[in-house]
Amino acid sequence: MSEVKNILLCGVGGQGTILASKILSTALVAAGYDVKMSEIHGMSQRGGSVVTQVRYGDKVYSPIIGKGSADILVSFEAMEALRYLDGLKKDGVAVVNDYRIPTATTLSGQETYPADCIEQLKTLVNTKVLDAAKIATELGNSKSMNIVLLGALIKLMKLEALDWDAALTDNIKPRFVTVNRKALEAGMAAVAE
Amino acid sequence: MKQLLTGNEAVARGAWEAGVRYASAYPGTPSTEILENIAQYREIYSEWAPNEKVATESAIGASFAGGRALAAMKHVGLNVAADPLFTGAYIGVNGGLVIVSADDPGLHSSQDEQDNRYYARAAKVGMLEPSDSQEAKDFVGIALELSEQFDMPILLRMTTRVCHSKSIVDLSKERTEKPPVPYAKQDKFNPIPAISKRLHTKVEQNLKRLEEYSESSPLNYVEWGEKKIGIISSGVAYEYAKEVYGENASYLKLGFTFPLPMRKIREFAARVDQLIVVEELEPIMENEIKAAGIPCIGKEKIPCEGELNPDILRQSLLGEEHKTIRYDASIVAARPPVLCAGCPHRGFFYELQKMKNVITVSDIGCYGLAPKDIAICMGGGFSVAHGAQKIFDSESDGTRKRCVGIMGDSTFFHSGMTSMLEAVYNRSDILMVVLDNRITAMTGHQQNPGTGLTLAEEPTHMTDIAEVAQALGVKHIRTVNPLKPDDVRDALKWGMGFDEPALLITRWPCALKKMTQTDIEEFGSLRFVNCVDPEKCIGCRACIQTGCPAIEYHADSKKVTIDQIQCTGCDLCAQVCPKHAIFREEKQNV
Numbered sequence: 001m002s003e004v005k006n007i008l009l010c011g012v013g014g015q016g017t018i019l020a021s022k023i024l025s026t027a028l029v030a031a032g033y034d035v036k037m038s039e040i041h042g043m044s045q046r047g048g049s050v051v052t053q054v055r056y057g058d059k060v061y062s063p064i065i066g067k068g069s070a071d072i073l074v075s076f077e078a079m080e081a082l083r084y085l086d087g088l089k090k091d092g093v094a095v096v097n098d099y100r101i102p103t104a105t106t107l108s109g110q111e112t113y114p115a116d117c118i119e120q121l122k123t124l125v126n127t128k129v130l131d132a133a134k135i136a137t138e139l140g141n142s143k144s145m146n147i148v149l150l151g152a153l154i155k156l157m158k159l160e161a162l163d164w165d166a167a168l169t170d171n172i173k174p175r176f177v178t179v180n181r182k183a184l185e186a187g188m189a190a191v192a193e
Numbered sequence: 194m195k196q197l198l199t200g201n202e203a204v205a206r207g208a209w210e211a212g213v214r215y216a217s218a219y220p221g222t223p224s225t226e227i228l229e230n231i232a233q234y235r236e237i238y239s240e241w242a243p244n245e246k247v248a249t250e251s252a253i254g255a256s257f258a259g260g261r262a263l264a265a266m267k268h269v270g271l272n273v274a275a276d277p278l279f280t281g282a283y284i285g286v287n288g289g290l291v292i293v294s295a296d297d298p299g300l301h302s303s304q305d306e307q308d309n310r311y312y313a314r315a316a317k318v319g320m321l322e323p324s325d326s327q328e329a330k331d332f333v334g335i336a337l338e339l340s341e342q343f344d345m346p347i348l349l350r351m352t353t354r355v356c357h358s359k360s361i362v363d364l365s366k367e368r369t370e371k372p373p374v375p376y377a378k379q380d381k382f383n384p385i386p387a388i389s390k391r392l393h394t395k396v397e398q399n400l401k402r403l404e405e406y407s408e409s410s411p412l413n414y415v416e417w418g419e420k421k422i423g424i425i426s427s428g429v430a431y432e433y434a435k436e437v438y439g440e441n442a443s444y445l446k447l448g449f450t451f452p453l454p455m456r457k458i459r460e461f462a463a464r465v466d467q468l469i470v471v472e473e474l475e476p477i478m479e480n481e482i483k484a485a486g487i488p489c490i491g492k493e494k495i496p497c498e499g500e501l502n503p504d505i506l507r508q509s510l511l512g513e514e515h516k517t518i519r520y521d522a523s524i525v526a527a528r529p530p531v532l533c534a535g536c537p538h539r540g541f542f543y544e545l546q547k548m549k550n551v552i553t554v555s556d557i558g559c560y561g562l563a564p565k566d567i568a569i570c571m572g573g574g575f576s577v578a579h580g581a582q583k584i585f586d587s588e589s590d591g592t593r594k595r596c597v598g599i600m601g602d603s604t605f606f607h608s609g610m611t612s613m614l615e616a617v618y619n620r621s622d623i624l625m626v627v628l629d630n631r632i633t634a635m636t637g638h639q640q641n642p643g644t645g646l647t648l649a650e651e652p653t654h655m656t657d658i659a660e661v662a663q664a665l666g667v668k669h670i671r672t673v674n675p676l677k678p679d680d681v682r683d684a685l686k687w688g689m690g691f692d693e694p695a696l697l698i699t700r701w702p703c704a705l706k707k708m709t710q711t712d713i714e715e716f717g718s719l720r721f722v723n724c725v726d727p728e729k730c731i732g733c734r735a736c737i738q739t740g741c742p743a744i745e746y747h748a749d750s751k752k753v754t755i756d757q758i759q760c761t762g763c764d765l766c767a768q769v770c771p772k773h774a775i776f777r778e779e780k781q782n783v
Contacts, residue, residue, distance in 0.1 A: 012528065029197050029361060036325075037197065037359040040301050047742055048530035062436035063325075063358035063429070066504040068515035083525045086517040103528040107745055108737060111526040124520050 004057035005157065006065045010084045011076030012101045013050050016146030019171065020074075021052040023150060027159070027167035028056045038063040047104070051084055074153050076132075076146065077101050079117045085124065094121055095152050095191070097145070098131045128152060128191045135186050141176070144183035151187020160188065198362045200355040203326035204293060205230030206364065207333030208263050212371030213237050214288070215255035217248035219607065220636035221267030222302035223356040224295035228265055229639075232648050236368060241639055241648045244571070244607040245270035249277045249292060253346075256290040257382055259373030261337050265293040268309050269570065273608070275312070278346065282316045283392040284381050285344035285399075287374050289337030295351045298473050299500030304557065304570070306499070308474040313348050313451035317396050319403050320348045320451040321412065322428040325360040328448060335412070341374075343399050343406070350450075352473065354429045354500070404452040412448030415461055419443065423465025425458060425478060425489070429501075434471045436503040437511070442469075453478060455485050462487050469494075469510065473501045532562050534743035535704030535761025538628055539563075541675040543739050543765070544682045548689075550594050552585070554578035556609075558601040559635045559703075560628050565599070572608025574600040579612075579621045586622070595689055599626045603633035603641040605658060610665065616694040617666040624688040625667070625696045627658050628675070630703040631712060638706065645711060655711075658698055667696045675699035676763050704761045720780045721762025727752050729774035736766035736775065 007024070011017045021037055028035045033056040040050075053065045065087060073088045074095045075081030081096045088094060096118055105111040114120070121127050132148040147168075154160060164184060168177050198206065204227050208216060216239040218228040231239045242248035245266040252264035266274060271294045278292065294312065297303040313320035321336050323329040329351065336347040380388050407413060422442040426434045427450045434444065445461045447453070462468045462482075468489040470479040479491030494509045495501070507513045532539050542563040545553065555565035556574040569577055578598030585594040598616070600609045605627050616623055633639040640646045645655030659670050669691055673680045681699070688695040702712055708719070732751035736744050743759035744766060746752075755766070755775070767775035 013530075025197050025359065029195065034361060035197060035359070038354060039357060040353070047528070047533065049528040060360075061432045062503050063354055063360065063432065064502050066502060066507070066515055068517035079525055080528075082520070082522065083528075085520060086522070088518060090516055090518055102742075102745055103526045104531045104740070104742055105529075106526050107742060108740070109746065113526055114524040117524070120520070120524075124518050 004055055004060055006070045007054040007153065007157070008051060008065060008070040008073045008084055008087045009054070009076070010049070010051040010073070010080045012080065013048050015050075015076040016143070017050055017052050017076055020146040020150040021054055023147070023164075023167045023171045024153070025054055026170050027162040027164055028054075030166060031162050034058060034060045036060045036063040049080060049083060072153060072156055074149055076149060079114060081121050082114070082117050085121070088125060091126070093126045093128065093156055095128045095130065095149065095156065096121060097133070097149055098129055099133050099145070128156070130187070130190050132187070135190065136183055139179060139182050139186060141179045141183075144176075144180050147180045147183040148187040148190070151184040152191045154184070155188040155191050194364045195361050196364055197359045198326045198330075199226065199357055199359050200323065200326050200329040200351055201226035201357070202230050203330035203362050204265070204333055204349070204351070205234070206362070207330035209234040209237060209368050210330070210366050211334035211337050212261050212369050213263050213337070214260035214371070214373065215239075215252060216263040216265070217242045217251045218265040219243070219245045219248055219270060220633055220639040221270050221295070222636055223297060223353040224265050224267045224270070224293065224351070225636045225639065226356075227293060227295075228648065231263070239648055241641065243642055245274040246277060249274035249281070252290060252292070253277055253281050256286045256288045256346075257376070258287065259376050260288045261290075261371050262288060263291050263293065263333070266295070267303065268294055268296040268307055269303065269305065271309055271312055273571070278312070278318075279316045280384055281346050282318045283389055283396055284384055285395070286340050286346060287376065288371070289340035290346040291333060291336040291340060291349050292346055293349045293351060295353070295356050296474075297353050299353065301353050304568070306474060308477065309348070309350055310450065310475070310477050313350075314477075317400055318345045318348055319343065319449070320350055321448060322350045322450045323355055323448065324428055324431045324446075325355065326358070326362045327360065329355060330362055332412075332448065339406070343403050344395070345399060350428070352429055358429075400452060404454075407449050407452050407454040408456050410449045410454070413454050413457060414446055416444040416446060420464060421466045423461055423468050424471055425461070425468065425482070426471040427478070428473065430471045430473045433501055433503045433506050437506045447478075450478070453481055455481075458482055459485070459487055462489070471495060471501075471506065530562060531742055532559065532740065533704050534741055534756070534759040535763040537630055537675045537699065537701035537704070537763070539739055539741065540678055540763075540765050541626070541628060541681055541699050543769070544678050544685060545597065548685060550592050552578070552581060552594055552596045553599065554581065554596055555599045556604055557635075558604055558628075560599060560601060571604050572600065572612050574598040574604070575609060575612035575623065575625050576615045578623045578625075579616045579619065582621060582623050595624070597624045597626060599628065601634070602627060602629040602631065602643045602658065603639075606642045606656065610661060613662060613667065613696075614665050621694045622692045623694055624685070625694060627696065627698045629658060629698055629700045630706070631700075632703050632706050634703040634705070638703070646709070659696070662696045667694055669693065669695035670698070671696075672698040672700050675701050676765050678765065678768055704763065719761065721764070721777050722757055722760045722780045723755050723762050723764060723767055723775050723777050724757075725753055725755055726774050726776065729772050731772055731774070733771065735769050735771055739765050739769060741766060
């Protein structure tokens with residue numbers, strides 16, 4: 001019986017975490033895993049912090065992950081990685097996008113955005129830093145940043161053998177499939193040893 | 194075929210499979226997507242109702258006429274629908290009727306975390322509680338069968354985690370058409386006291402029969418594992434218990450949760466050393482089990498506040514905790530949801546905040562993210578303001594407090610119209626404001642009676658808020674563009690100048706709204722963006738005071754910039770800039 005793997009995806013409303021987790025779970029289901037995925041709707045399009053949890057294995061019970069139990073944390077925004085770091089296993093891996101989005105409180109000057117958040121993260125846990133926005137823009141569509149990060153996740157979770165082409169085709173408009181396939185590959189390459 | 198579905202998508206699929214003919218709802222997180230998904234099945238006549246009471250009544254009507262029917266709402270919506278639910282329980286059904294209540298433990302997007310399992314007990318109707326999406330789909334069909342068999346509406350109780358989690362669902366079943374049960378005039382449809390007395394007797398008898406069903410129902414089953422610990426659980430809490438105990442406990446899994454199968458519970462309890470009731474929120478099963486003389490552990494260990502999760506169970510029952518990475522989380526800045534860039538509410542609140550001695554009485558919608566003094570429930574904005582004003586007016590401390598009641602367009606149609614009538618009828622002097630952003634925005638853009646479109650996006654009558662107010666007797670009505678702060682300021686002064694109720698309507702579409710042709714004709718195509726001229730910007734931060742998330746102040750250069758992707762060119766910042774450093778131009782294709 002294969003043990004249950006836990007994935008945390010976090011970011012800011014509008015960054016495409018939900019689409020990335022949809023593509024991920026489509027491929028996992030097609031590969032025969034039991035899959036559960038949890039996200040909270042409602043406030044997400046108002047620039048709030050968002051987190052999606054994906055669990056897969058032979059049999060999954062809880063749709064949500066406890067603290068200290070994610071195998072991987074993929075943060076679509078730099079500071080958000082620190083917000084959800086307590087969800088990660090001590091020997092887990094954090095993938096962080098070098099992309100900063102100010103918050104209402106940092107814009108108004110009530111709080112300061114922690115400039116060294118990625119450096120701090122590196123001292124705490126095995127961290128892979130990606131400039132997914134730059135990679136995606138170079139490939140021709142800055143909006144496929146989320147798929148670059150998904151590619152990194154696939155590589156690090158050793159899920160390359162799954163049918164990603166089918167998962168992309170199922171969830172993305174045909175004219176965007178090619179650029180996103182490239183984005184996925186670029187994301188995998190970015191974290192290759 | 195197997196597919197990953199949310200609980201809400203699964204409920205919609207279950208309704209389709211079970212031959213539901215009519216479905217109605219008022220949107221509310223976490224229930225909204227149930228009707229949005231039902232709307233994709235052409236065989237089901239589905240609609241948005243102005244509120245949950247109306248949705249439930251319409252579904253009851255469809256059921257009496259013989260069609261299988263469904264109404265869906267969030268937990269607080271069932272408070273609104275409680276009146277037809279209770280008498281509907283006496284009358285029973287003709288075609289099967291299922292009422293979905295989506296509770297929100299943890300208050301992800303709600304004003305309270307009431308436990309609607311109490312409603313099954315109070316109204317005396319059966320209740321089912323799915324634990325995952327497969328059960329959410331299957332339970333709809335079972336609920337409809339039970340509704341017809343036991344002549345009562347059945348409550349399907351979901352929670353946020355069941356509604357919004359995805360799990361695998363078998364979609365091999367097709368729709369079974371259920372032709373309407375022939376309608377015949379029956380005494381029970383007319384609950385006058387003499388008839389209702391008999392109906393009450395019927396309810397009690399049906400509940401007894403339902404209790405027997407609960408004892409033999411395949412939805413209530415035992416899974417044997419280690420017998421030292423026996424766990425009784427339902428809904429998503431069952432999944433958490435399995436996660437924590439696995440094979441190290443035995444389970445009595447309850448899918449049909451009212452009435453409880455007390456014989457089955459007693460037999461299960463007798464075969465385990467220690468009985469634990471794992472339930473989210475209130476100790477409802479625990480109290481009933483204890484009242485039946487069966488000892489069990491429950492809320493003395495498991496909290497009754499907030500959402501449960503495996504960690505909480507592990508900690509409260511086993512005293513164990515996962516090791517986590519230790520770090521200083523205090524450096525992480527808060528990221529609260531805010532009014533979006535370009536939100537038309539921003540201009541209104543920008544001016545309102547400047548007024549002195551004003552008490553802002555708001556209610557439920559996006560505008561709840563703006564500063565306010567008081568809020569309670571949908572449609573409460575005017576009536577709460579009215580009651581408060583009566584007391585403030587009786588004070589004689591020299592400074593007159595003025596109440597401004599606020600609600601949105603959808604909220605006005607939901608239950609604000611009676612609230613407005615209260616103010617008119619009882620000679621109020623409050624200022625009422627309807628923030629009309631041409632859509633039900635908070636729940637993700639649903640149509641409402643003011644948008645001119647139905648759930649199926651077919652054209653319908655566009656109810657005019659000013660006309661409604663006029664008919665209710667409001668004499669002073671003004672409509673403004675909320676993104677024109679000078680106009681808003683004038684209108685607020687105007688609105689406070691009466692000793693009668695006045696109505697201010699702010700009319701501008703939500704910044705995220707998919708514009709219809711009618712919208713474009715009225716408001717233009719709105720393809721603008723605002724930009725800062727750094728030569729003119731003096732870094733005074735007047736524009737920051739609007740609270741727009743697209744504007745950023747840079748301490749190093751002492752200038753502001755505007756994020757061109759977020760900006761919708763609403764032009765509010767340009768109007769508050771004292772140096773005219775912000776200008777507006779046509780948006781290039783991005």
